[in-house]
Amino acid sequence: MMSALASPTMLIAAMALFGIGGVGAVLLRKSDRLANYWSSAFALFGSVTALVFAVSMLASGQTFVAQTTSDSFPLLSFALNIDRLAAFFLVTISIVTFFCSLYGIGYIKQYYGRYNIGYLGFLYNLFIVAMLLVVTSSNGIFFLIVWEIMSLASYFLVAYDRHDPENVKAGFLYLVMTHIGTAFILLAFILLYVHTGSFDFTVIQAAMPTVPAHIKDSVFLLALIGFGVKAGIIPLHIWLPAAHPAAPSHVSAIMSGVMIKTGIYMMIRLFLDVLQPAPLWWGIVVLVIAVASCVLGVLYALTEHDIKRLLAYHSIENIGIILLGVGSALVFSALGMSGLAVLALTAALFHTLNHAIFKSLLFLSAGSVIHATGTRNMEKYGGLIKLMPATGLFFLVGSIAISALPPLNGFFSEWLTFQALFQGIAQTDFYIKWLFIGVTAALALTSGLAVACFVKAFGVTFLARPRSQRAEKAHEASAVMIAGMAGLAVLCVAVGVGSSWIIAQLQTIAQGVLSAGDHATLVTVTSGHILSIAEGFATVSAPLLSLLLIAVPLVVWTITRFGINRSQRVTTGRTWDGGTDLTSRMEITSTGFARSIILIFRGLLKPSLQHSVEYEDAASRLIPRSRSVTLSVQDVYRRYLYRPVFIGFIHLSHWIKNGIQNGNINAYILYILVVLLVMLGLVGVW
Amino acid sequence: MNSPLLVPILITVIYLTSIYMHLAKKNNGVAGLYALQSVALVLLFVSSFLANPTVLLFLVIVVSIIVKVILAPRFFNRLVTRHKVKFTVSSYANTPVTLIVIMFITAFVNSDVFLPITDLSASNSTYVALAIAAMLVSIFLMVNRKSALSQIVGVLSLENSIVAFGIIAGLEQSALLQLGTLFDIFVWMLVATVFVSMVYRHTGSLVVTTMRHLKD
Numbered sequence: 001m002m003s004a005l006a007s008p009t010m011l012i013a014a015m016a017l018f019g020i021g022g023v024g025a026v027l028l029r030k031s032d033r034l035a036n037y038w039s040s041a042f043a044l045f046g047s048v049t050a051l052v053f054a055v056s057m058l059a060s061g062q063t064f065v066a067q068t069t070s071d072s073f074p075l076l077s078f079a080l081n082i083d084r085l086a087a088f089f090l091v092t093i094s095i096v097t098f099f100c101s102l103y104g105i106g107y108i109k110q111y112y113g114r115y116n117i118g119y120l121g122f123l124y125n126l127f128i129v130a131m132l133l134v135v136t137s138s139n140g141i142f143f144l145i146v147w148e149i150m151s152l153a154s155y156f157l158v159a160y161d162r163h164d165p166e167n168v169k170a171g172f173l174y175l176v177m178t179h180i181g182t183a184f185i186l187l188a189f190i191l192l193y194v195h196t197g198s199f200d201f202t203v204i205q206a207a208m209p210t211v212p213a214h215i216k217d218s219v220f221l222l223a224l225i226g227f228g229v230k231a232g233i234i235p236l237h238i239w240l241p242a243a244h245p246a247a248p249s250h251v252s253a254i255m256s257g258v259m260i261k262t263g264i265y266m267m268i269r270l271f272l273d274v275l276q277p278a279p280l281w282w283g284i285v286v287l288v289i290a291v292a293s294c295v296l297g298v299l300y301a302l303t304e305h306d307i308k309r310l311l312a313y314h315s316i317e318n319i320g321i322i323l324l325g326v327g328s329a330l331v332f333s334a335l336g337m338s339g340l341a342v343l344a345l346t347a348a349l350f351h352t353l354n355h356a357i358f359k360s361l362l363f364l365s366a367g368s369v370i371h372a373t374g375t376r377n378m379e380k381y382g383g384l385i386k387l388m389p390a391t392g393l394f395f396l397v398g399s400i401a402i403s404a405l406p407p408l409n410g411f412f413s414e415w416l417t418f419q420a421l422f423q424g425i426a427q428t429d430f431y432i433k434w435l436f437i438g439v440t441a442a443l444a445l446t447s448g449l450a451v452a453c454f455v456k457a458f459g460v461t462f463l464a465r466p467r468s469q470r471a472e473k474a475h476e477a478s479a480v481m482i483a484g485m486a487g488l489a490v491l492c493v494a495v496g497v498g499s500s501w502i503i504a505q506l507q508t509i510a511q512g513v514l515s516a517g518d519h520a521t522l523v524t525v526t527s528g529h530i531l532s533i534a535e536g537f538a539t540v541s542a543p544l545l546s547l548l549l550i551a552v553p554l555v556v557w558t559i560t561r562f563g564i565n566r567s568q569r570v571t572t573g574r575t576w577d578g579g580t581d582l583t584s585r586m587e588i589t590s591t592g593f594a595r596s597i598i599l600i601f602r603g604l605l606k607p608s609l610q611h612s613v614e615y616e617d618a619a620s621r622l623i624p625r626s627r628s629v630t631l632s633v634q635d636v637y638r639r640y641l642y643r644p645v646f647i648g649f650i651h652l653s654h655w656i657k658n659g660i661q662n663g664n665i666n667a668y669i670l671y672i673l674v675v676l677l678v679m680l681g682l683v684g685v686w
Numbered sequence: 687m688n689s690p691l692l693v694p695i696l697i698t699v700i701y702l703t704s705i706y707m708h709l710a711k712k713n714n715g716v717a718g719l720y721a722l723q724s725v726a727l728v729l730l731f732v733s734s735f736l737a738n739p740t741v742l743l744f745l746v747i748v749v750s751i752i753v754k755v756i757l758a759p760r761f762f763n764r765l766v767t768r769h770k771v772k773f774t775v776s777s778y779a780n781t782p783v784t785l786i787v788i789m790f791i792t793a794f795v796n797s798d799v800f801l802p803i804t805d806l807s808a809s810n811s812t813y814v815a816l817a818i819a820a821m822l823v824s825i826f827l828m829v830n831r832k833s834a835l836s837q838i839v840g841v842l843s844l845e846n847s848i849v850a851f852g853i854i855a856g857l858e859q860s861a862l863l864q865l866g867t868l869f870d871i872f873v874w875m876l877v878a879t880v881f882v883s884m885v886y887r888h889t890g891s892l893v894v895t896t897m898r899h900l901k902d
Contacts, residue, residue, distance in 0.1 A: 665837070666778065670829045673822070677794070684799035 005056035008064055010049055011082075011136075015129055017046035022125035029118025032111075039121025040105045043128060047098035050132060054090035057082060058505070065138070067200075079200055081138030084509040085273075089135040089265050092353050095491070096257045096360045097128050103364050103484025104250040106477065110371060111161075111248070120160060124251065127153035131254075134262045140189035140199035144182070150262070151178045151230075154255060158247045170242035177239040181229030188222035191215055205274045216275055220282050223270050224289075231263030232316050233323065234293045235637045240316060241300075245308030245376060249367020250484075252308060256315045257360035261352055264322055272329060272345065273513050283330030284435065290327050291442040294320025298449040299601055302456070303633040305590040306376045307366045310457060311359065314402060317446060318355040321417060322348050324443060328420050329514070331432065338516040340427065343523060343533070344420035345510035350503060351413035354495060358401035358410055361488035365395035368477035368485070369461060373470045378590045380468040381461040387474045392462040394485040399454035401492045404447050407546035408492045412499035412531075414447060415540060416523075419533045423522070426537075449597070456593040465584040499542045500529045591631050598633065606634040692733055693854065697813045697820075699726040700850050704823045704843050708777070708784050708830065716839050717762040720846075724754035727846050730853050742861030749868050753875075758842060761875050765835060769886050776893070777830045784830060788823055795819040806855040817851035832893045834885065838878050845871060 004010075021042025028034040057064065064082040082090070104124070111117060130150035137143040155178070159171030193199055195215050196207035208216075225236065232240040240260070244252045271278060271286075297317030304310040325348025332341035368391045369384060370376055385392035401408040404415075421443065424436035466472040477485070495502060504525050511517060524532045530541040575582060598607050610630040616623040660671075703723035710716045731747045777784065794800070795818045803818065804811040824847055828840035845867075851857075 666829050666832065669825065669837075673825045673829055676825070677822070680803065681794075681799050684802055 003060070005052055006060045006062060006064075008066060010053035010056070011064075014046045014050035014053060014132070017042050017049055018125040018129045021046060022122040022129075025118045025121025025125070027118070029116055032113065032117040035118040035121050036105065036108045036112075039118075039125060040101050040108070043101035043104075043125055044098060046125070046128065047094045047101060050090055051094035051098065054087045054094060057087040058084060058091065058509075067138075077139050077199070078142050079139035080133075080136045081202065082136050084512045085265075085268065086136050088349060088353075088506070088509050089261065090132060092261065092356045093128070093131050093135065093258045096254055096356050097131075099484045099487045100250040100253045100257075100360060100364065101484075102487070103253075103367075103481050104248075106479075106481035106484075107248065107250050107367060107371065109478075114163075115160065120157075120248070123153050123156050123160070127157060127251075127254070127259075131259060131262060135265050138201045140193065140201070140204075142199075144186060144189065147185070147262075148182065150259070151175075151182065154247075154251075154259060157251045158243045158255075160248060160251075161246065164246075167246040170239075170246040174239040174243035177229055177236070181226045181236070184222045184226030184229075186226075188219045188226060191219050191222070201269070201274050205276075208275060213279070217279070219275065220271065220278070223267070224285070227263040227266045227270075228289070229263070231260050231267070231319050231323075232293075233289050233319060234296050234316060235641055237293070237297075237316050238635075238637060238642060241304075241309045241312040244312040244315070244363075245306060249308075249363055249370065252311075252367070253360040253363035256312060256363055257356040260315060260319060261322075261356060264319065264326070264348075264352060267323075267326060268345070268348070268513065271326070272333065272341075276333070276515075278330055278334055280331060280334040283327050283332075283334055286323055286327030286330055287435065287439055290320045290323035291439055292320070293317065293323065294446040295442050295449075296604070298446050298453060299597075299605060300633070302449060302453050302594045302597055303605060303607075305378045307369065307378050307381075307457065307461065308363070308376050310378075310453070311362050311366060314362075314450070314453070315355075315359060317450065318351065318359065318402070321414065321443065321446070322351050322355065324348075324439060325351060325417050325420060328424055328436075328439075329510075331424070331428075331435075333514060335428065335432070337427065338514060339522045340420065340423050341514050342507060342510045342516050342521070343416070343423065345513060346503060346506045346523065347413060347416035347420050349506045349509060350416055350499075351410075353502070353506075354401070354409040354413045354492075357488055357491050357495060358398045358408075361394060361485060361492060362398035362402065364481070364485045364488065365391050365398060368481055369395075369474075371477065371481075372474040373468070375468070375470060378457070378460050381471050382467040382584055382587060383463070383465045384471060384474055385462040387466075388462075388476045390482050391477055391485065394482075394489045395462065396458055397489040397492050399458045401496070403451040403454045405451070407496050407542060407549050409495035409499065410492075412496060412503070412540070412542060414443075416503065416533075418443065419538050423534060423537070452597060453594075456590060460588075460590045460593065464587045465582075467584040467587065467589075497542050497546050500525045500531045503531060591629075595631055598631065604636070606636060608632050608634070692729070693810070694813060696726045696730050696733070697816050697850060697854060699723065700846060701816045701820045701823070704820045704827070704847065705788055707827055707836075707839060707843060708788065708823070709781060713766045713833070713835050714763060716836060717759045717766070720762070720839050720842055721755055721759040723843060723846050724750070724758070727850055728755060730850060734853060740861065742865075746861050746864045746868070749865060753868050753872050754842075754846070757872065758875055761879055762835065762839065765879060765882060768883070776832045778832070779830055787826060787830075791822045791826065792819045795822065806857070810854050813854050814851065817847055817854055820847035821851065834882050834893075838875075838882070841874075842871070 021039045024042065025035045025039035028038050061084070063084075065080065067077070067079040069077045101124075108117060108120065111120065127150060130146050130153055133146040134143065134150055137146055155171055155175045158174050159168050161167050189199060192204050192211075195211045196204045198204060198207070229236045229239075244256050247255060267286075271282060294317045297313050297315075297320055301310050301313035301317065304313060325344045325346075328344035329341045329348065332338070332344055366376075368388065369381065372384075372388060372391075373381060397408065401410040404410045404413075406412075418440065421436050421440040425433055425440065428436065466474070476482070503523055507521065507523050511521075522534050524535075526532065528541065529543050530539055532539045598605055608631075610632075612628050612630070613624050614626045615621045616625045660667075700723050703719045703726070707716050707719050710719060728747060728750050731743065731750060735743045735747060779787065795804075795815050796812075800815060800818065804814045807814055821844055824840050824844035827843065828837045831837060831840070849864075849867075
């Protein structure tokens, strides 16, 4: 039974289901309803099939390899290699796409009559297939083809709601950035090909001892930039806060939940597997980038009042947390501490899974809110918990998970990351020890700020009173959308409670990637599901913690209800307002909530505060009619990094237009002559 | 190539005509030099035909004479007459500088750098180098001359040099391909004639520097 489920037929079946879903949606494009149901249903079937295949692969522990080589076109070789790491990412992608497809059935209805639903269904299924192939490919050229398909499909999905010029602009920014990233990846693969004679990852890995160190270093830097763009690391992240909000919400959930993880997957695959052994400085570079991403990501999230941009910045933050694990694994691996490397990589993999689940949940919840209120501006929300109780509950679950509060899944992966960093402090020498101390402090700061940010996001959105007419008339999401969110919310709890078992499985994957063997085990799980790090350095029991967190409020409530307040009657009346009418204008806003924190970090965020007053009588300026405060934050990356580059390109373009491309045909032929002479000369020299 | 005496003479003629095209002051003179160069090329074909007579190669010789020796110079002369541009031959570099550049090109082609290419036919390496030099000198004609007519002749001369290079280096293409190329040249000449006439109507000149006004 297991071998049948883990057979390649299942993977082919999954691909075929997505294919039927995509092509069928195009054929049924005349009917919005049919195209939606068809594409979503096949995406659901495809996701389940891929999930069953991946889970079976993980359970059986086998590796699936498929390869075809063409003698006529050797560069067009096709190669798949599904080991435990690839299977894990398949599981992650399939889980998220399943629930997003379910949610999409209801969400897509808002586009009926406005956009082509068949086109959306085709791109959506193509996007998922490309992601699945990205994490299973084992040949550089084949990888680049599916990577490009993934990027283009996601670009068209970002720009799908094309009536809004901002979405088109965001799509273009994404397209430019992703192709800059692809150019770097291409260069990395070409360098590897030149020195190993193959694009096949297995061959490259085998030939690695013969590759000079400076070439490996160059490949590392090129790949870090190339995959870093997709992952959204700072400072290559600028497309992410623009593109993720622009896409339909169930697509945003997939992009933020799993697409950016394909960049992480390739970093793990290359840096910790194919290019090993790696020097120490690779790990240090990754750690520095990780710290910048997690701290600045959460700070920028705090400044946002656009709910989807806020979530997008949190994706940058969480990518930073994942990279803390990857970077630590690289450092430990370079120092020969294979047990610690396994621990750090396990933490990174676990946070990858958790972030995929809770971030998808948050994007879907945000999508329901936007669908109900027609705006992404949190200042226009308020009081939605009364009108959208289910959505509010799911957003709260996602918020608790992303804030790393027990007993949900986010807590356990961050806890594990902390343990890896603590071990770094305890077991390394002076300089590396201080590096880990700094990194641990940064993660602690990030965690605190994340809690503050989600207190703001949940409070401003769901609590108090509605601050706009649209918010007053908001309605709960449809049943199928609730089902999509509910599934992910249940997973947040289930993965948290069952974290010890999952961590044990992920440890096996990490051992396989690092070729560490069973002896490299720092995480042990006792019979009581108690997770123990480094022989008792730290322990935690997810079931016990969950039980405690349920039992304590229950006991308090029972004592209060039946012990202390047994004879008291509860009456509900109006809130005391001190003689004034309580209105929504008295509520703390998103900007007001974040102001104090922004001012603490003003050196980094460069905020600007503008006060404006409108008077009843402009001439006398005695009685103000209204006062407003505008707090805005400069995008330092755009100003100090991208803008100078942009200006440089403009100057270069002018120079080319006026100097080289001057309209004189003689000059153009001269360029041809010079290039011809140089090329002929090079042929002679080489 | 079985005619040891004829080949050096013909390739030298092709090379020298490409140089004289730089020195000619009248457009008609340039057309005449192209006709002479084409005759040399046809004789190279004849030399091949004598060594290996085939009907198709004979056809190539006949079509080459019609297109390259008769029609192309005739079209060219008609253009000169119609637009009264008999003496409008002007160049960027003066004659001494032009000759120095040509000397450098020829020296560069005969240097060791070009050995991998000239050794394609080891016994004819000097003539292969001359053919390459003729190619580059033809391109330089297009760079140096301001008149559109000179540029058209430059393209045609470049094509002659490439064919000569192919024959001498042993990279001769099939007769059918040669016929296709000749047909291509014929159509290209027709298009170029129309194009040049249109440009002249718009700008009143055949100097290519005035064509930059066509950009907008």
